[in-house]
Amino acid sequence: PSKKKSTNSSIAIPVALLAFLLGCIISTTIVLNLAVNSSQSNPGGNENPIRDAGERRVIYISPGDSSEEHRGAAPSSSNPLEGIRILVAIAAYDFSQIPHLEEVLDAYQDLCVTGASKVDVVIHATVAYPVTLIDLLNSRLLPVCRDVFSLTVVLKSPSLRLHLVDCHRELFYEKLDDYDLFIYTEDDIRVTPRTVGAYMAETRNIQDLVGMERSSDFNVGIVRYEYNWPNNVIIDDKTRHATQNVTRVYWEHGRYPVFPEAADRIKVKELRDTHIQMTNHHQGMFLATKYLLKAWKQRRGCEFDKVRDRPGMKNRPSQPSEGTQRVWMSSQMLYGGRHCNVQQVIPIESFGTLTVLHLPNKNYRRVGHFRNRTFSDGTERFDHGLSSGLLTAMNLHLEIRKNIKQRPRAPYDGVRMIDEVDRRGRTPLLERRMQEYQAYVDRGGVLSEEDMKKTALLEGR
Secondary structure: OHHHHHHHHHHHHHHHHHHHHHHHHHHHHHHHHHHHHHHHHOOOOOOOHHHHHHHOOOOOOOOOOOOHHHHHHOOOOOOOOOOOEEEEEEEOOOOOOHHHHHHHHHHHHHHHHOOOOEEEEEEEEOOOOOHHHHHHHHOOOOHHHOOOEEEEEEEOOHHHHHHHHHHHHHHHHHOHHHOOEEEEEEOOEEOOHHHHHHHHHHHHHHHHHHOOOOHHHEEEOOEEEEEOOOOOOOOOOOOHHHHOOOOEEOHHHOOOOHHHHHEEEOOOOOOOOOEEEEOOOOOOEEEEEHHHHHHHHHOOOOOOOOOOOOOEOOOOOOOEOOOOHHHHHHHHHHHOOOOOOOEEEEEOOOHHHHEEEEOOOOHHHHOOHHHHOOOOOOOOOOOOOHHHOOOOHHHHHHHHHHHOOOOOOOOOOOOEEEEOOOHHHOOHHHHHHHHHHHHHHHOOOOOOOOHHHOOOOOOOO
């Protein structure tokens, strides 16, 4: 019996070991299968699902594309800016708003890190930029965005005057098939990627609510705001408490009662409970998809592609009856009931995403008792505080250039400046700055010692 018991024990041990190993193999197989399936459903792992969702490549298709495959490529929960191509046109006549323009350009460059595949900004101007300013702007271009973002200054004749705001229309229709989204703006409105993304997402929402065919009857609108800083005090460390009640104000829409004088509900039943419009349609800008621009070109009574003068008063045609040329081109032609008659729509639940800062922050003073203030007559001497030794961006930039050897970029891929000035608008200043710019480009974007002496934006023509 003792021998039999020993034999049974010797058999039981290998069987137990075999069972243990087999269990390990089965368990490992199950775990590996789960891991593989998990990684396939979430390629980036599950530690940061928000980031992983943002990294998926999504191509935004204009509302005119009815392909089910393409519709599935851009679900409403995905990044509305992923893969889209954007063309921005800015009217900036001269340097009178250069501080605002700098902020405007920074905001548009931010689009290059949001997933957009192409962001091209075109400034229509009448004064050539000195190469020191161009070099300063080049230093603000994010290196990783050079394949996505571009900035071009297109010089037009000063004789265009108020009609400089017309130039974007020809550009948009000339490049219609090269971009998905088109933005026209004045040079003092800061538009963030959030607003651009909100426009794209809400445009798709409108299409879903009213249908493809009717979607071109609407366009997602913009509302400008300023901050009501106190007018009678200079803000410093001792008076900063004066900003406690400063808030955003929609100075263009101060009509009461707010409904229906300043804002009103949309009469279309599909949008009545979700969207509103502003009774004053002026935006200073507009956004439009390729699909909408094509539709408005064919729209009866609209012909959005054709530039024309703003309407004038019946007995005094020289006086505008519906706003100046810039108001006409940015807003009134599109939204005016006697013109394109496109309905401005702004979503109620996300109204704030479609509001933009008017950088001069001065027009709110037109409302209330401050509108009777004494205006400047242009003869004042302005103290910018430079005597106190403030280091300007340009001074620091040039000191860096002087002390650290510049490396040329070949080929040159910085800010471009294109001369489209006619014969009547040509000046010695234009000729000289264009020559200096071309030499700067030929050197690979390197400033010469002579260039660094010319920092003034305003010089005799």
